Amino acid sequence: MWIRWPRQLGDVVFALPFFGSLQAAWNAEAAALGVTLRWVAVGHAIGAALFSEAAPEFIAESVIESGGQGKPDPWHLLRRWRKAPPVCVINLSQSIRLALAAWMARVPIRGGISDNRLSLLYTHPFKYRDLPVHLAQRYEPLLELLTGQHHLQWVRLGRHNLGGAQGPELLRAAGWTGEPYVTLAFGTRGHVKRWFPEMGTWPELARLLSAEGFRCVWLGGPDEVALGKEIAALAPGSLDLTGKTSLPEACAIQEAAAGTVAIDTGLAHTAAATGRPTITLMGHSPEPLIAPVGPMAVAIRGSAVDSYPGESEGFETHGSVAHRVHPVRVVGLLKALMAEARS
Structure with a gap:
């Protein structure tokens, strides 16, 4: 499961209730099937860096984008995904490159923001911008599309999931x-x-x-x-x-x-x-x-x-x-x- 996080640290934290709710629901379903899900964070050096020392069951890997100007390198992701295709890629930013790479890799579940006219690249598009609700609540429709639930659960950060032992x-x-x-x-x-x-x-x-x-x-x-x-x-x-x-x-x-x-x-x-x-x-x-x-x-x-x-x-x-x-x-x-x- 690949999650592309927003660029700014505050926006990353706002996306955590969605992520935590999705992770809890899907991990439970996977466990019932005898499967373990591996969660991968991808994003800018400010955003994805929050997960650089995370516990493996929370975020197994943090991929810092290496494309020009800190943007995703779609060809690198495409090559990697073709060797080890993910089940799901969720784009919580408006990155066209990442959405295109997921589409080209034929990832079966692709969720992302539809405001920039990328709906055709997603199996689960949702509207995010210019809504009169808190930024954290704007992910509720995507959570409902992916899990059938719409209630966001706050995620507590600390050494138990983020690391930072030093x-x-x-x-x-x-x-x-x-x-x-x-x-x-x-x-x-x-x-x-x-x-x-x-x-x-x-x-x-x-x-x-x-x-x-x-x-x-x-x-x-x-x-x-x-x-x-x-x-x-x-x-x-x-x-x-x-x-x-x-x-x-x-x-x-x-x-x-x-x-x-x-x-x-x-x-x-x-x-x-x-x-x-x-x-x-x-x-x-x-x-x-x-x-x-x-x-x-x-x-x-x-x-x-x-x-x-x-x-x-x-x-x-x-x-x-x-x-x-x-x-x-x-x-x-x-x-x-x-x-x-x-x-």
Whole structure:
């Protein structure tokens, strides 16, 4: 069973309830027939990399696409599939190349997004774009086509299925000695999602969390190393792991944290998917469509307009409304979620 995942990390996490529900249903049917299914993830270096250390029964193999500009190499897949044809290829992106390769390989079950007029290449097409429901719920019609069920079941991420065993070791090597900690994910390529002024908000949040007895751990990708170093320098006692972990390792660190504070970025979605308390500071993206999914996840934003004079003076907000959320509010909401988690 080959699953082509979306490009962005948040979208990958949104597809997990569909995948988990499909996997549970089909694994049960296969077991009744005395058959074992092998699940293979294929996708971009950001998306499929989430499964690079996964447990074999969850994802047996993670194939990073090697075509031009990180796109699928259909000829490589076609050659491989002709030698060992899969039973099913499901395309959760709008990749024309992958859909074409599956069609040419005569894969018997081919599911995929029909918005880009690729319905003829699929046995099970479904509409995905521009629907007035959360992105995770948009996979319900495909689940019903493939299993007869339409109820999506949340999938908890952690070391039991994603791996990331070295995450806690990296944390200890950075100076963690076992005290409760909170992970902070500050970075993204989308400026309109960021929490400005960053040299004020994040260090103040770290100071408040430290006063509550929590160690602060900064997480982020390679593109965010410079910003992470700058922010961490203003938060004495915090631990900077920006750019030093794989995605599964970062997720393992989030799973063991007391909670996470993040802007609307991929690590907000992985944190929510671990089931731990997660506060996401929203920029311009609408929560009903893209808010992180999890039992302890809360998305917040500031007022739609400046609420007092001088609020935005002295820095560029890039259109974000996250700057209208004060660190005191974030700490208060996070503590409330932590209390609920303990109960």
